[in-house]
Amino acid sequence: MGKKILLEHDHVPGIQGYEVYRNCGGYASVEKAIKTMSAEAMVEEVKKSGLRGRGGAGFPTGMKWSFLAKPEGVPRYLVCNADESEPGTFKDRYLMSRIPHILVEGMITSSFALGVNTAFIYIRGEYFYIVRILENAIKEAYANGWLGKNILGSGYDLDLYVQVGAGAYICGEETALLESLEGKRGNPRIKPPFPAIAGLYGCPTVVNNVETIASVPYIINNGGDDYAKIGIGRSAGTKLISASGHINKPGVYEIEMGITVEDFIYSEEYCGGIKNGKKLKAVVAGGSSVPVLPADKIINLPSGEKRLMTYESLSEGGFAGGTMLGSGGFIVMDETTSIVENLFTFARFYHHESCGQCSPCREGTSWMEKILHKIMDGHGTLADIDLLWEIQSKIEGNTICPLGDAAAWPVASAIRHFRHEFEAYVTNPNAVNKVRHYENMNA
């Protein structure tokens, strides 16, 4: 069993409530921080921990915190990004609904470190039922003196609110999120300026993912060095992996970074192998945006060694031969899966979620979906495959925000690794065996 930091008390009955959480050592980091630490020392600990943003980009959290501008007389904000919408990812939902107080505690501790007096948790609208869970937790935290005026008699004030979205993947992009929080359309801003300088209401702002914030209490309690020892190298700490698709045990797993991908897929502790004894075909390892890899390439590195569940190992081989840890949305496909059809669901998704501000993404995502639809309808041509490749290459890198790249990469990787499937689809569409996954799953 690997070390558990976030889900250590997941099995404890009643952990959703304040009393039980407190009895399990909850809110100790707030006490330690406010009573014994300076804000600078806390940022230093987070830097030392090597914690990297868990939303997908993997940017070092301590560094992000240290960029926060601190002009006199201007409020600063901390915003938690709970807009989890990357297909294949449901870890934040799991954590917030099971152990809401770990996020509340993390928000308080982090706010103190950043000198923030007003913080928001921006949660996607579809997670409405979690709003109630979080608001109850926040209410309990207020009632017990962890939030509000003069926390622990220190003179430090903090208000924490839950802000609800209304259905827009793009709001997971931090500047789109801030726009949405300001009551506007979720259009990503053109950077610079970055939120650390001008974020919410034009004030300096830090935006962090749920899992990132929830990791802060451990770091403050145990020190950055202790956290850095977990995992391997620059992949410090534990990571929540959302496992889904054709596996025996879908769910959220906290892994110590460094276990092998093979172990994660086949061991009883995690995914428990491929459902119905089928063979593994491909994996999308870090949420829909990251490149899909065929079985041999996800299990093994180009060198022949086993690939590990770390930022570095998953991206080894570059774009042609590797992928990314991303948000940890681990989607497993068995041998019956059509890569073309799966890609279509992604393309439809990105078309649906493009905000429409910049032309390559607005027009390109819809074009790619139409071509894939045409291929699936049996009207595709070999030229369409090249055209798809062309379109994704014209979107990638040319858009305002990363959604363009996120829409391009799945297309590029699917064609790169599974071109033969596309060719089979267009040359002899009638021979394609349209799988009914429901019947397969419920056989």
Next chain:
Amino acid sequence: MAKVTIDGRTIEVPDGTTILQAARMIGPEVAPPTMCYYSKLKTSGGYCRTCLVEVTKGSEKDPRPMPKLVASCRTTVMDGMEVGNNTSPKVTEARKGVVEFLLLNHPLDCPICDQAGECHLQDLSYEHGSSKTRTDFERRTYDKIDIGEKIQLHMTRCVLCYRCVKVANQITDGRVHGVMNRGDHSEISTYVEQAIDNDFSGNMIDVCPVGALTDKTFRFKSRVWFTKPVTAHRNCEKCSGKVNLWYKGEEVLRVTGRKDQWGEVEEFICNTCRFDKKQTSDWTIEGPTVVNRHSVISANHYEVLAKPNEFKLNEVKPLPLKEGEKS
């Protein structure tokens, strides 16, 4: 001050200048094309991606190239920066892609569009696009709507540059139109059918780079290249009164703001000047307008244009193909 080199030509510009502004200072040969940026409108630019450039050297201090192409209208120069625009193959490729995206759902109805001849999308596609389309899907269409008595919105032609929304936000009081829906369903529209009734609303027509917002009082009156622009002014309480009158014979067909060499109005004008003053006697004429932008209007050849019946069909040749294009 910062020294910046664009396509091999160096200029010194004040700190905070954008790459695009610096390029325009050097001259039109190195200035990237724009569809959404408008120097007179705050926060404009960044959307269309036609002005993408390659930063091959970040600055003297940090010479690393930028990993991606950047929107020159939204990126400020650094001292020692080196930029590739027309000389960068990456930019040429990306721009070709952008043009293709912008035209993907465009109706290509230039023969019946009032904007033809002064349309930035026409210029852009001619200079940077391909002569063939690669899509055979049905194009997006919308119904035309009238926004007020004088302005027509033909959303089917729109490239979503946001300029008209920024005009409404920044120079009129109370915006009633905006961008609705999202993604490729985005459209400029009014909240329920509502007339835009504002002294400066007509400027939306001038800033529109395509034929999406057109002057209803000019509709189908004439191709712009058959009209003769004249610079004129009048004493106006609401605006500067500095305009262009567009004549056909003795008749003023339309009134617009004066445009600079980048196709941007020099000053916004009011609706009274634009729509209600169409008599020569309303104006003090300054003289013929020199149109700097290369266009069919600047050629000003309308006096010597061959009349249609002088053409012989068998002498009409197709447009020459561009390098690398297949027929």
Next chain:
Amino acid sequence: MEVKFNEEALAVAHKIIARYPEGKQKSALIPLLHLAQAEFNGWLSPETMAYVGSLLKIQAVEVYEVASFYSMFNLKPVGKCLIEVCRTSSCWLRGANEIIEHIEKKLGIKDGETTQDGMFSLKTVECLGSCGTAPMMMIGAQFHENLTYEKVDTILDSCKSEDKRKTYFDEVTVKDY
């Protein structure tokens, strides 16, 4: 009919508005639209949007721009029970297409339609973060997961007598917060 929140809803609205710094009340727009949608039959009419705009002292067009951006806001009337079925990768891999087919057959409507009696509306949606418990659907604010044909039948049969359009409001505890 004049669109206006009842006293209780108006009190909630004012509480939400008070969260934000002076001059930044537009931040309350999305929460208020959720509240309005729950209060006024599950959709946002032009009158409703104009009313919300007036509460926040912003132009109606600004409300419309925002409401039309987010997929959870219905700008047309919906049935008493709005069924939203996820169909993105992980759900598709475990049979979402077949589940959608099943619902369409059972209710006699297609994606985007409402049953004649105004009871059910069907809408396919993109990933709702229930990939590990796929396939899934959302009705009101409630997730129904690990769906089978039988489970879908039971859920839909139990929905028949209920108006689920107010669910959001009932779920939100913001009133005593």
